[in-house]
Amino acid sequence: MSQSIAAHSSAAVVEETGIPTNKLGMWLFLASEVMFFAGLITAYVVLRFSHPAWPGPEGHLNKWLGSANTFILLGSSWTIVMALADFQADRQRSGRLYLLWTILLGSAFLVIKGFEYRMKLEHGIVPSTNIFWSCYYTLTGFHGLHVLGGIITNLWLLVRSLRGRLGPSQAYRAELAGLYWHFVDIVWLFLFPMLYLF
């Protein structure tokens, strides 16, 4: 791909680095988020290898629900990158549709996660049950909060677009929201196998 349709659309000033300030700021924020999740994941790995019986006698997670959620998040990554392409080309109606799909898919992810939580809680499996479930609730809880944050941001973008305030000069907002959403997707790409497949 020689030319990106997602080339810098930012109205931000910059330019010593050649990168719009808001975009560089978002990447630095994501770098700090990487450190946050890496801390949690590294703790999980250390605990995982320190315990021969894992996850314990309380049972495993439902691999198929986890897989469904992974496909949902992967789908939402595609819809948000399509939304960005549309907003940059000032195709507002199509952009809004893709953004709405992203919000719906993110919400579906949270609904399924809530369903999983309910199943476990009904069986008396809580964070204090054992170290695996403690890790599970911590990792998926923080990730779920990030998904919720992404949904709220996308809703805000949708409202801006409906009010006619997300034209090509403002499309950088969609780009920043997209970067965050993709990051949340990437975190799940590692959480899913570690919690559900190993």
Add this chain to the structure above:
Amino acid sequence: MANTVHAATRQYLWIWGWLAGLMLLSIGVSELPLAPHLIAWIILGFSTAKAALVALYYMHLKQDRKLLSFVAVFPLLVIVLAVLLVASSRLVKL
């Protein structure tokens, strides 16, 4: 311009296809009668490939300035260093 947009759109769809395929492969590998450590390494390899595809194409690192790639990769290097330190520590039983 229209061709460029069309090509990018098609590419996004291709990348999604790869992501979904690698995802299915991960699930398939988890069912194979292999040593758990081997399964873990294979699946983590797939996850890394998927993360790279998302970062390069959906987050546009492939065509962005290299500085952004550095910002993205630097924390990962720190993490690898931290994990190696933990793994080599006598205080942690792995």
